[in-house]
Amino acid sequence: MPENTSSAALTPCAQHPLNFFFPIEARSGQPTAGERAALRVCATCPIADRRECLERELRLPAYRQYGVVGCTTASQRRSIIRSRKAASKAEVA
Numbered sequence: 510m511p512e513n514t515s516s517a518a519l520t521p522c523a524q525h526p527l528n529f530f531f532p533i534e535a536r537s538g539q540p541t542a543g544e545r546a547a548l549r550v551c552a553t554c555p556i557a558d559r560r561e562c563l564e565r566e567l568r569l570p571a572y573r574q575y576g577v578v579g580c581t582t583a584s585q586r587r588s589i590i591r592s593r594k595a596a597s598k599a600e601v602a
């Protein structure tokens with residue numbers, strides 16, 4: 510979700526109730542119907558906002574990932590975080 514700025518009010522997620530972006534999460538595999546609906550709204554966000562939004566969310570640890578943000582589900586972001594950590598460890602080794 511965008512930070513509380515005047516541009517945040519222009520994002521597609523600002524036009525929906527907050528719980529729309531926190532649907533029941535898929536336990537594994539494909540996103541739930543609620544997640545897919547939120548992903549469709551996210552997909553209409555301007556590219557720059559979407560990337561910025563995703564990277565901001567990825568600064569949080571995996572256990573704090575909830576809801577659909579930056580065109581990803583929480584499960585997808587946890588996976589990105591794991592991949593980045595693994596890549597970072599491989600670079601150090």
Ligand code: SF4
Nearest residue numbers: 522551554559562579
């Ligand atoms: S990418 Fe999605 S969650 Fe992020 S600001 Fe845009 S609509 Fe909102």
